[in-house]
Amino acid sequence: xxxxxxxxxxxxxxxxxxxxxxxxxxxxxxxxxxxxxxxxxxxxxxxxxxxxxxxxxxxxxxxxxxxxxxxxxxxxxxxxxxxxxxxxxxxxxxxxxxxxxxxxxxxxxxxxxxxxxxxxxxxxxxxxxxxxxxxxxxxxxxxxxxxxxxxxxxxxxxxxxxxxxxxxxxxxxxxxxxxxxxxxxxxxxxxxxxxxxxxxxxxxxxxxxxxxxxxxxxxxxxxxxxxxxxxxxxxxxxxxxxxxxxxxxxxxxxxxxxxxxxxxxxxxxxxxxxxxxxxxxxxxxxxxxxxxxxxxxxxxxxxxxxxxxxxxxxxxxxxxxxxxxxxxxxxxxxxxxxxxxxxxxxxxxxxxxxxxxxxxxxxxxxxxxxxxxxxxxxxxxxxxxxxxxxxxxxxxxxxxxxxxxxxxxxxxxxx
Amino acid sequence: xxxxxxxxxxxxxxxxxxxxxxxxxxxxxxxxxxxxxxxxxxxxxxxxxxxxxxxxxxxxxxxxxxxxxxxxxxxxxxxxxxxxxxxxxxxxxxxxxxxxxxxxxxxxxxxxxxxxxxxxxxxxxxxxxxxxxxxxxxxxxxxxxxxxxxxxxxxxxxxxxxxxxxxxxxxxxxxxxxxxxxxxxxxxxxxxxxxxxxxxxxxxxxxxxxxxxxxxxxxxxxxxxxxxxxxxxxxxxxxxxxxxxxxxxxxxxxxxxxxxxxxxxxxxxxxxxxxxxxxxxxxxxxxxxxxxxxxxxxxxxx
Numbered sequence: 001x002x003x004x005x006x007x008x009x010x011x012x013x014x015x016x017x018x019x020x021x022x023x024x025x026x027x028x029x030x031x032x033x034x035x036x037x038x039x040x041x042x043x044x045x046x047x048x049x050x051x052x053x054x055x056x057x058x059x060x061x062x063x064x065x066x067x068x069x070x071x072x073x074x075x076x077x078x079x080x081x082x083x084x085x086x087x088x089x090x091x092x093x094x095x096x097x098x099x100x101x102x103x104x105x106x107x108x109x110x111x112x113x114x115x116x117x118x119x120x121x122x123x124x125x126x127x128x129x130x131x132x133x134x135x136x137x138x139x140x141x142x143x144x145x146x147x148x149x150x151x152x153x154x155x156x157x158x159x160x161x162x163x164x165x166x167x168x169x170x171x172x173x174x175x176x177x178x179x180x181x182x183x184x185x186x187x188x189x190x191x192x193x194x195x196x197x198x199x200x201x202x203x204x205x206x207x208x209x210x211x212x213x214x215x216x217x218x219x220x221x222x223x224x225x226x227x228x229x230x231x232x233x234x235x236x237x238x239x240x241x242x243x244x245x246x247x248x249x250x251x252x253x254x255x256x257x258x259x260x261x262x263x264x265x266x267x268x269x270x271x272x273x274x275x276x277x278x279x280x281x282x283x284x285x286x287x288x289x290x291x292x293x294x295x296x297x298x299x300x301x302x303x304x305x306x307x308x309x310x311x312x313x314x315x316x317x318x319x320x321x322x323x324x325x326x327x328x329x330x331x332x333x334x335x336x337x338x339x340x341x342x343x344x345x346x347x348x349x350x351x352x353x354x355x356x357x358x359x360x361x362x363x364x365x366x367x368x369x370x371x372x373x374x375x376x377x378x379x380x381x382x383x384x385x386x387x388x389x390x391x392x393x394x395x396x397x398x399x400x401x402x403x404x405x406x407x408x409x410x411x412x413x414x415x
Numbered sequence: 416x417x418x419x420x421x422x423x424x425x426x427x428x429x430x431x432x433x434x435x436x437x438x439x440x441x442x443x444x445x446x447x448x449x450x451x452x453x454x455x456x457x458x459x460x461x462x463x464x465x466x467x468x469x470x471x472x473x474x475x476x477x478x479x480x481x482x483x484x485x486x487x488x489x490x491x492x493x494x495x496x497x498x499x500x501x502x503x504x505x506x507x508x509x510x511x512x513x514x515x516x517x518x519x520x521x522x523x524x525x526x527x528x529x530x531x532x533x534x535x536x537x538x539x540x541x542x543x544x545x546x547x548x549x550x551x552x553x554x555x556x557x558x559x560x561x562x563x564x565x566x567x568x569x570x571x572x573x574x575x576x577x578x579x580x581x582x583x584x585x586x587x588x589x590x591x592x593x594x595x596x597x598x599x600x601x602x603x604x605x606x607x608x609x610x611x612x613x614x615x616x617x618x619x620x621x622x623x624x625x626x627x628x629x630x631x632x633x634x635x636x637x638x639x640x641x642x643x644x645x646x647x648x649x650x651x652x653x654x655x656x657x658x659x660x661x662x663x664x665x666x667x668x669x670x671x672x673x674x675x676x677x678x679x680x681x682x683x684x685x686x687x688x689x690x691x692x693x694x695x696x697x698x699x700x701x702x703x704x705x706x707x708x709x710x711x712x713x714x715x716x717x
Contacts (some may be wrong), residue, residue: 069682070682073681073684184665241541242576243573243576244576244577245576249540377682377684380683384667387664402475413452
């Protein structure tokens with residue numbers, strides 16, 4: 001009797017398990033949100049998902065951005081890997097999908113008719129060799145952020161040309177402000193300067209060709225870019241010892257009203273206290289050569305599923321949710337990002353976000369960012385080169401020759 | 416009780432197996448890796464012969480890192496060792512609060528490297544850090560006395576951001592910790608110094624310096640060897656502080672071999688290249704480690 005009962009119970013349990021397989025069990029989600037606002041939203045999204053699927057237990061782990069970038073390869077080759085991960089669109093995503101570490105989610109895209117609501121640009125950055133591997137969720141613009149109260153105090157106008165920008169630097173410097181703050185301890189903030197200067201001096205097309213290994217760093221064009229950088233340094237634009245700070249520490253100088261400008265992504269506001277945000281506005285990086293098309297940086301972040309995810313069904317459910325309009329609108333309302341979905345309510349965007357959106361829509365070319373447009377190990381050499389140039393401009397010839405040699409090696413290895 | 420010939424072996428089996436899996440195998444695996452172009456995730460990799468080493472010896476970062484390691488050795492072997500010995504000699508007498516002082520000096524040794532790194536990164540912070548803030552007020556005071564100094568200049572010293580200072584700043588933080596370690600080793604050594612010899616020296620009218628130079632110090636020779644070897648090994652394996660405080664920057668001016676290796680392996684995913692760095696670092700270290708092991712074994716046999 002007891003045996004029959006046990007067997008019956010076991011069968012029942014199995015049946016239950018099979019029935020609920022798609023909507024129960026575990027989901028392991030790793031994300032790189034650390035700054036307060038995106039972190040809170042990230043947690044909220046997970047909470048909402050769990051309310052919708054109460055039987056799925058989400059194991060959510062959040063990491064610092066820099067640490068995540070290093071850890072992700074270890075995550076992906078672990079067995080089992082995390083199911084869903086945050087990542088970057090474009091080349092950085094393709095690196096993993098080409099190695100077979102990301103799950104093909106073309107079915108998910110087609111089932112949800114995402115091709116109707118994600119514009120072609122967003123589709124392209126999610127595909128590798130014609131298949132979808134990525135859900136592009138949100139993006140942000142880069143611009144020169146500045147403190148309106150300092151500008152008002154000194155009666156300065158926002159600079160549209162390079163000369164006007166340098167004049168503003170001189171005026172701010174003379175008034176005892178740090179004209180431009182910069183925290184380049186990890187290099188990428190300096191790469192923002194390189195991206196913009198190179199796009200403004202040589203045009204976005206040259207810039208992308210350079211980052212693809214088709215042009216040389218050791219060239220007149222790139223030297224000209226650095227000559228403009230040198231002009232900014234000579235005009236006293238930059239904070240002393242930028243390499244002593246990480247980007248948040250450098251932003252602190254703006255919050256404390258010591259510095260006036262910061263070339264930064266929209267996420268700078270994530271670390272600005274609410275009562276200070278009213279003093280923060282931004283303008284397009286000044287035009288240097290008006291005859292060139294305008295390029296802007298707008299890195300896109302999103303999600304993918306690891307190829308060997310243990311909970312594939314749950315992962316797809318989660319991705320479906322992450323890519324939904326509901327979540328997209330939260331990224332607008334809660335964090336103030338721009339979202340890739342085109343069917344969101346445009347009234348949700350604040351005036352600032354409308355301005356950012358317009359900045360990008362009026363650009364002729366939108367790049368991802370230095371380290372997302374060029375191979376990663378070359379990017380780290382590039383960072384070193386930019387930071388070294390700022391500390392030691394006299395060594396430019398050697399710096400560029402070294403960087404070009406590295407570039408040749410990296411691109412030769414890729415073939 | 417009879418001795419079974421296999422008994423010792425059976426006790427050793429588990430530790431040996433663990434040792435083989437966690438130490439011996441990785442050592443040889445790294446050695447072979449150094450001749451491949453493995454990227455850390457691909458299932459396969461190509462044999463590239465000596466290419467990694469050729470690239471390494473032509474890489475400026477390698478030579479910068481190596482020279483930084485050597486600077487680290489040079490500072491470490493002199494300053495913390497001398498300070499540690501001085502402290503040990505001072506605290507070995509019955510000074511007041513000696514127990515408290517010993518603990519106080521040893522305490523940094525208990526902290527994790529990461530904690531020390533963060534602590535010192537705050538101390539070194541150009542605008543809000545302890546050092547520059549103190550200098551700022553000091554300069555302000557001097558200025559009020561009529562000296563021609565600008566207090567704002569103090570805020571501009573980038574201890575970790577200036578390529579000429581970053582390495583030394585990290586070494587200073589590391590030394591701060593290392594002094595306590597050296598002190599403890601010497602304190603232990605001083606307990607073994609034969610007091611009869613000291614008494615005899617005193618009777619013969621030797622000065623305190625002579626007593627130290629000709630009686631105490633020679634007896635500390637085994638400890639000194641250990642201290643020197645440990646110091647060198649510590650310098651060569653320096654990683655944590657560098658990684659947390661500057662990540663080797665600005666532009667590798669504070670890089671050391673271990674950090675360079677870590678960055679190539681886990682940031683740039685050049686596992687093969689990183690393995691080549693590891694092999695070179697291993698070859699440099701092995702000489703010192705051999706001396707250390709020889710001494711330890713010698714002492715144990717005594």
